[in-house]
Amino acid sequence: MSTTVNDPGRTGASPRTSRQRLTAAEPYLYLAPGIAIVALVMLVPLVVGVSFSFQNYVIFRPAARGWSGLENYAELWSDRTFWLALANTAKWTFWSVLFQISLGLGLALILEKPFPGRAIFQSLVFLPWAVPTFLSGLNWQWLFNPIVSPLPGMLSAIGMLDEPRNILSDPDLALYGPITAMIWWGVPFFAITLLAALRSVPSDLYEAAAIDGATGWEAFRHITVPFLLPMMTITILLRTVWVANSPELIFVMTGGGPANTSQTLPNYVFTSAYSSMNFGYASALASVLMVLLVFYSIFLLWIRGRLGQ
Amino acid sequence: MRIVTTAGIWLIRFAYLAFALFPLLWLLRIALTPDQLLYTEGTTLWPSVITFENFRYVIEESPFPTYFLNTVIVSLGTAAIVTVLSTGIGYAFSRFRFRGKTALMVFLVITQLFPIVMLITPLYQILAPVGLVDTRIGLVVVFTAFNLPFAAFLMHSFFEGIPRELEQAAMIDGCTRFQALIRIILPLMLPGVGATLGFVFTAAWSELLFSLMLISSEAKKTFAVGLLSFVGRSGVDWGQMMAAATLALIPPAIFFTAIQKYLVGGLTAGAIKG
Amino acid sequence: MAEVSLKGVVKRFGPVQAVHDFTLDIAHEEFVVFVGPSGCGKSTTLRMIAGLEDISGGEIRIGDRVVNDLPPRARDISMVFQNYALYPHMTVRDNQGFGLKIAGSPKSEIAEKVGRAAKLLGIESFLTRKPAALSGGQRQRVAMGRAIVRDPAVFLFDEPLSNLDAKLRGQMRTEIRKLHEKVRTTVIYVTHDQVEAMTLADRIVVMRDGRIEQVGTPDEVYHLPASDFVAGFIGSPPMNLLDARTVRDGDGLAVEIPGGPRLPLDPEACRGIEPGRDVRLGLRPEAIAPERIASEMRRPFSFTADITLVEPLGGEALIFLEIGGTEVTARVFRPNTRLSPEKDVPFVVDLGELNLFDPESGRRLCGTRRMPTQ
Ligand SMILES: Nc1ncnc2c1ncn2[C@@H]1O[C@H](COP(=O)(O)OP(=O)(O)OP(=O)(O)O)[C@@H](O)[C@H]1O
Ligand SMILES: [Mg+2]
Numbered sequence: 001m002s003t004t005v006n007d008p009g010r011t012g013a014s015p016r017t018s019r020q021r022l023t024a025a026e027p028y029l030y031l032a033p034g035i036a037i038v039a040l041v042m043l044v045p046l047v048v049g050v051s052f053s054f055q056n057y058v059i060f061r062p063a064a065r066g067w068s069g070l071e072n073y074a075e076l077w078s079d080r081t082f083w084l085a086l087a088n089t090a091k092w093t094f095w096s097v098l099f100q101i102s103l104g105l106g107l108a109l110i111l112e113k114p115f116p117g118r119a120i121f122q123s124l125v126f127l128p129w130a131v132p133t134f135l136s137g138l139n140w141q142w143l144f145n146p147i148v149s150p151l152p153g154m155l156s157a158i159g160m161l162d163e164p165r166n167i168l169s170d171p172d173l174a175l176y177g178p179i180t181a182m183i184w185w186g187v188p189f190f191a192i193t194l195l196a197a198l199r200s201v202p203s204d205l206y207e208a209a210a211i212d213g214a215t216g217w218e219a220f221r222h223i224t225v226p227f228l229l230p231m232m233t234i235t236i237l238l239r240t241v242w243v244a245n246s247p248e249l250i251f252v253m254t255g256g257g258p259a260n261t262s263q264t265l266p267n268y269v270f271t272s273a274y275s276s277m278n279f280g281y282a283s284a285l286a287s288v289l290m291v292l293l294v295f296y297s298i299f300l301l302w303i304r305g306r307l308g309q
Numbered sequence: 310m311r312i313v314t315t316a317g318i319w320l321i322r323f324a325y326l327a328f329a330l331f332p333l334l335w336l337l338r339i340a341l342t343p344d345q346l347l348y349t350e351g352t353t354l355w356p357s358v359i360t361f362e363n364f365r366y367v368i369e370e371s372p373f374p375t376y377f378l379n380t381v382i383v384s385l386g387t388a389a390i391v392t393v394l395s396t397g398i399g400y401a402f403s404r405f406r407f408r409g410k411t412a413l414m415v416f417l418v419i420t421q422l423f424p425i426v427m428l429i430t431p432l433y434q435i436l437a438p439v440g441l442v443d444t445r446i447g448l449v450v451v452f453t454a455f456n457l458p459f460a461a462f463l464m465h466s467f468f469e470g471i472p473r474e475l476e477q478a479a480m481i482d483g484c485t486r487f488q489a490l491i492r493i494i495l496p497l498m499l500p501g502v503g504a505t506l507g508f509v510f511t512a513a514w515s516e517l518l519f520s521l522m523l524i525s526s527e528a529k530k531t532f533a534v535g536l537l538s539f540v541g542r543s544g545v546d547w548g549q550m551m552a553a554a555t556l557a558l559i560p561p562a563i564f565f566t567a568i569q570k571y572l573v574g575g576l577t578a579g580a581i582k583g
Numbered sequence: 584m585a586e587v588s589l590k591g592v593v594k595r596f597g598p599v600q601a602v603h604d605f606t607l608d609i610a611h612e613e614f615v616v617f618v619g620p621s622g623c624g625k626s627t628t629l630r631m632i633a634g635l636e637d638i639s640g641g642e643i644r645i646g647d648r649v650v651n652d653l654p655p656r657a658r659d660i661s662m663v664f665q666n667y668a669l670y671p672h673m674t675v676r677d678n679q680g681f682g683l684k685i686a687g688s689p690k691s692e693i694a695e696k697v698g699r700a701a702k703l704l705g706i707e708s709f710l711t712r713k714p715a716a717l718s719g720g721q722r723q724r725v726a727m728g729r730a731i732v733r734d735p736a737v738f739l740f741d742e743p744l745s746n747l748d749a750k751l752r753g754q755m756r757t758e759i760r761k762l763h764e765k766v767r768t769t770v771i772y773v774t775h776d777q778v779e780a781m782t783l784a785d786r787i788v789v790m791r792d793g794r795i796e797q798v799g800t801p802d803e804v805y806h807l808p809a810s811d812f813v814a815g816f817i818g819s820p821p822m823n824l825l826d827a828r829t830v831r832d833g834d835g836l837a838v839e840i841p842g843g844p845r846l847p848l849d850p851e852a853c854r855g856i857e858p859g860r861d862v863r864l865g866l867r868p869e870a871i872a873p874e875r876i877a878s879e880m881r882r883p884f885s886f887t888a889d890i891t892l893v894e895p896l897g898g899e900a901l902i903f904l905e906i907g908g909t910e911v912t913a914r915v916f917r918p919n920t921r922l923s924p925e926k927d928v929p930f931v932v933d934l935g936e937l938n939l940f941d942p943e944s945g946r947r948l949c950g951t952r953r954m955p956t957q
Pocket of ligand 1: 599601620621625626628775
């Protein structure tokens with residue numbers, strides 16, 4: 001611990017003089033406005049939202065509003081779309097994050113070594129990250145459209161599609177459209193954080209390994225990976241949760257269709273609230289999503305704890 | 310053998326570059342294609358003739374300039390407010406020890422795990438009676454809260470990079486703590502402040518869902534909402550749409566390129582600590 | 584006039600008590616050095632005087648004001664930090680003038696004072712540079728300049744020389760001393776280097792585990808250490824400490840080192856110490872020497888011992904010998920004969936330089952050294 005922090009809060013006895021009282025209050029003065037707005041706009045609505053999930057609450061039918069116990073949850077349990085959306089959320093998150101990490105790692109490894117034009121290369125390959133999410137969605141939606149884009153033609157030419165058609169309207173493939181857009185958009189983020197992490201691996205470790213006769217792959221396997229993993233778990237955790245929570249690409253590209261085959265939970269929540277105006281049901285869906293993510297986070301932190309030992 | 314490896318590595322580099330840039334180039338390409346060539350030359354790499362007609366139409370005859378202006382106002386407002394507030398939080402976390410500090414930090418992390426969609430219905434409920442629905446201020450308030458936690462961590466890591474002795478020296482030199490912050494620390498943190506500003510600006514520029522939910526009148530629509538309603542209309546004009554999209558891309562791309570270096574610095578510190 | 588006085592000052596960091604009941608009066612224009620091993624609370628005490636750390640108990644006065652609750656800027660002090668803490672975005676000139684500018688002094692006055700300080704420290708030629716473009720020694724000077732310009736009542740230094748190489752450190756040490764001659768103010772200076780303490784201080788405060796172990800002039804601390812801790816901390820090489828026992832010796836008293844010589848004690852100096860008591864005997868390295876090259880001693884006493892190792896250091900040499908199974912260091916100046924490990928060498932020890940400590944508490948029991956009256 002640094003020895004230079006002023007320590008009004010922990011200097012033992014409760015503050016006596018007015019100056020000490022003021023110093024004790026000072027950090028709260030800096031914090032208060034920001035924390036207040038976060039609490040007001042995030043914490044309060046969260047609690048309110050959970051309470052909605054126990055109500056019959058459809059905006060168009062104000063007369064019918066009232067507490068309904070677990071009715072929304074019961075409805076959800078027998079809702080086919082919910083289960084489909086749940087499975088799709090898992091699929092969507094898994095493939096998106098998996099490819100973001102592996103492509104991000106590849107990019108970070110490329111960027112770690114100097115080569116002619118690296119600086120310009122870096123700012124160009126990082127550009128997708130600057131693209132607003134809704135625009136990435138629209139952009140890829142257009143790219144999958146055989147009328148204005150060569151992409152479907154290319155896909156069929158290399159045998160990934162039977163004919164140049166729009167995968168977004170194919171019930172079996174629709175989800176992969178938004179997944180592609182998500183990967184495209186998210187690779188730079190992982191590349192940046194992995195690059196930072198790679199640079200923090202002490203170089204003498206590699207030298208020691210080289211002296212011990214390790215090949216490049218062995219050094220990567222036994223030094224780089226163990227070094228990166230604990231450091232990256234938090235980043236992976238936050239990103240996974242973020243991806244799982246984010247409906248924009250699906251909303252923009254497929255709207256969950258065709259026939260809910262690319263529906264995910266957050267998008268289902270959003271469309272229930274935005275289109276059907278069924279706030280009660282939307283809140284129940286959102287609460288389930290949140291509980292699942294909390295369990296996932298605890299699980300990942302537990303793994304991190306084990307890795308840290 | 311070595312030549313093959315080198316060529317292979319360059320091939321991979323170009324593959325990354327193509328993957329990153331092709332969608333954006335395509336956007337530009339369609340925007341520049343004259344309407345009558347769109348279907349005949351729809352999938353060739355570059356049209357035989359290009360035109361700026363689509364851009365002209367979007368700028369002069371469509372409502373997009375209004376959307377654009379609204380987005381600029383909301384994004385700049387959010388970025389400015391978030392930067393000020395996150396400076397306060399980052400500073401308090403970095404320089405003070407106080408009761409409840411860990412709890413507050415954990416709270417801010419946890420907000421990052423919330424499904425944002427969860428907040429949509431209650432926020433609508435809360436903002437409606439105070440008259441913040443269908444206003445730009447309402448959007449600024451909401452975006453501020455969403456972006457503040459991450460910005461606070463970013464600022465915290467920038468503050469950690471400034472030696473404490475500097476402000477102590479300033480306090481001995483006659484400054485109050487606040488003067489030391491303004492005159493000594495913040496000037497040294499300009500890159501960090503810039504990174505935070507740019508990051509939040511980009512994030513606010515991208516927001517779609519809450520703008521959809523909270524904004525209904527044409528005059529207050531942000532770019533995202535406007536573009537999406539444009540897309541939803543029947544008889545899509547591809548060229549105009551992509552011209553509008555290209556324009557929407559410019560501000561965040563500029564901001565982002567400018568701050569990239571500093572952002573990497575802030576994330577680096579964060580990644581290593583995490 | 585700025586005396587500094589600390590009365591029963593206490594600092595707690597949560598459950599850890601870093602400074603215990605610290606009481607000290609520092610006179611106007613006095614140069615006081617806090618010295619002690621790492622973590623003993625020197626910086627904490629200094630920072631409490633500066634107002635950078637709240638105090639958990641007691642009272643601090645500067646001049647005739649109690650400053651317990653005053654912020655640093657109201658205490659009329661300036662401080663030089665170990666890493667200098669120069670403002671990186673300002674030129675040397677702006678760094679030096681910053682305090683005056685904050686205080687709202689007119690431009691002409693700032694320019695004049697900065698110029699004077701720069702001249703005093705010989706940094707005029709780089710007033711327009713930024714700190715990043717300076718060497719370590721130059722930064723050190725600028726930091727001192729910044730402190731001087733404000734003309735404070737008290738100067739605080741926290742290990743200002745520890746980032747410099749050995750040669751520059753020696754040079755800057757001399758300069759700080761000279762500076763104090765010119766700019767007479769009260770100085771409180773923290774270091775863990777006992778050479779700095781000895782050369783700079785009017786008075787040394789030796790600290791250990793958050794407590795004052797001894798306060799005294801360099802001579803007092805060196806020759807009359809209040810405890811075996813001070814004896815071992817001050818001086819390089821440190822004082823030799825040997826387990827011994829007092830015995831009756833004719834009419835008087837002597838200390839006997841098991842397996843070694845029996846040294847008669849000055850009955851005047853060690854009155855009140857009963858025979859048959861365990862003691863720790865302290866002997867400065869320069870109080871022992873081989874007989875044939877010994878310089879003059881006040882009360883020489885001869886014995887024989889084995890030389891195990893000799894370390895010539897140019898102007899002086901360290902001789903390691905064994906007394907009663909314990910290794911003892913002797914230091915001789917300008918030895919003109921070659922010395923080498925040898926058995927049964929005649930040695931002399933100066934009986935006028937003995938120190939006895941209580942083996943339990945470590946406190947000093949008596950010493951045979953007479954201090955010149957001041
Ligand atoms: N902010 C703090 N929180 C908790 N303990 C602290 C804090 N600052 C100092 N301490 C503790 O107080 C004791 C004294 O620290 P201090 O920095 O005064 O030592 P020092 O004598 O200056 O040592 P050094 O020569 O290494 O600088 C140490 O044990 C240290 O760990
Ligand atoms: Mg210290």
